[in-house]
Amino acid sequence: MSDDTSDGTDGVLAEVGPRLRRIRKERGATLAGLSEATGISVSTLSRLESGLRRPSLELLLPIARAHQVPLDELVGAPPVGDPRVRAKPLVMGGRTYWPLTRQPGGLQAYKVLQPQGREEPDPRTHEGYEWLYVLAGRLRLVLGEHDVVLGPGEAAEFDTRVPHWFGSTGDGPAEFLSLFGPQGERMHVRARPKRA
Numbered sequence: 001m002s003d004d005t006s007d008g009t010d011g012v013l014a015e016v017g018p019r020l021r022r023i024r025k026e027r028g029a030t031l032a033g034l035s036e037a038t039g040i041s042v043s044t045l046s047r048l049e050s051g052l053r054r055p056s057l058e059l060l061l062p063i064a065r066a067h068q069v070p071l072d073e074l075v076g077a078p079p080v081g082d083p084r085v086r087a088k089p090l091v092m093g094g095r096t097y098w099p100l101t102r103q104p105g106g107l108q109a110y111k112v113l114q115p116q117g118r119e120e121p122d123p124r125t126h127e128g129y130e131w132l133y134v135l136a137g138r139l140r141l142v143l144g145e146h147d148v149v150l151g152p153g154e155a156a157e158f159d160t161r162v163p164h165w166f167g168s169t170g171d172g173p174a175e176f177l178s179l180f181g182p183q184g185e186r187m188h189v190r191a192r193p194k195r196a
Contacts, residue, residue: 012076013055014051016048016055016074016076017049017050017055018049019075020045020049020063020074023067023069023073023074024049024067027067031045031046031049034066037062037066038062038063038065038066039062040059040062040063044059045063055074060074060075085100085101085102087100087102094115094117095112095114096112097110097111097112097178098111100177106181107179107180107181108179108180108181109177109178110177110178111176112175112177112178113173113174113175114137114139114166114168114176115173116171116172116173117168117170118170119168121140121142121147121167122165123142123143123164124163124164125162126160126161127160127161128160128180129157129158129159129160129181130160130164130178130179130180131155131156131157131179131180132155132166132177133154133155134150134152134153134154134155134174134175135152135177136152136175137152137171137172137173137174138150138151138169138171138172138174139166139168139169139174139176140166140167140168141156141165141166142165142166143156143162143163143164144162144164149169160180
C-alpha cells in the first residue's frame with residue numbers, strides 16, 4: 001500500500017497541529033495546563049502542535065473535551081451542507097407532487113395534494129411497494145378487493161403488483177405523504193379493510 005493518500009487525509013492531518021495551537025492560545029491555555037486537563041504529556045502535546053506527532057482519536061478526544069469544542073473543530077471538518085430539500089412541485093394527472101428526497105433510485109418520498117373531484121377508480125399494477133400517510137382530508141384507496149377511505153393520521157402500505165388506485169373521495173382535497181420504493185423496501189403498516 002502506498003504512503004500517498006489520494007483522499008487528502010495527509011493534508012487534513014497536517015492542518016491539525018497548527019489548529020490545536022491556535023485554539024489553545026485563543027483560550028489562554030498553556031501546554032502544562034492542557035496536559036493537566038487531558039492527562040497527555042506536555043511533550044506529546046508539543047509534538048502534536050508542531051506536526052511531529054500524528055493525531056489520533058485517543059489524543060484528540062480529551063483535547064476537544066478540555067477546550068469544550070466539537071472534534072470537528074479540531075480536525076477542520078467541512079461544514080455540513082444545508083439539509084433542506086427545496087424541490088419544485090410537479091403536476092401530473094391533476095395531482096401536485098413535492099419531491100422530498102434528492103437521491104435518484106431507491107426509496108422516494110413525496111408530499112401529494114389530491115384535488116377534490118369525482119373519479120372512477122382505474123386500478124393499475126406495477127413493480128414496487130408504496131406507503132401512504134394522510135395529512136389532511138380524506139383519500140380513497142382501492143386495493144385488490146378492498147375499497148377504503150383513509151383519514152388524517154391513517155396509513156396504508158401495499159405491494160404495487162396488487163391492482164390499486166387512490167384518489168379523491170369527492171368530498172374535498174386530500175394531502176398525503178407517499179413513499180415508493182423498489183420491491184422489498186417495505187414499511188411496517190398494513191392496509192386493512194374497513195370493518196363493518
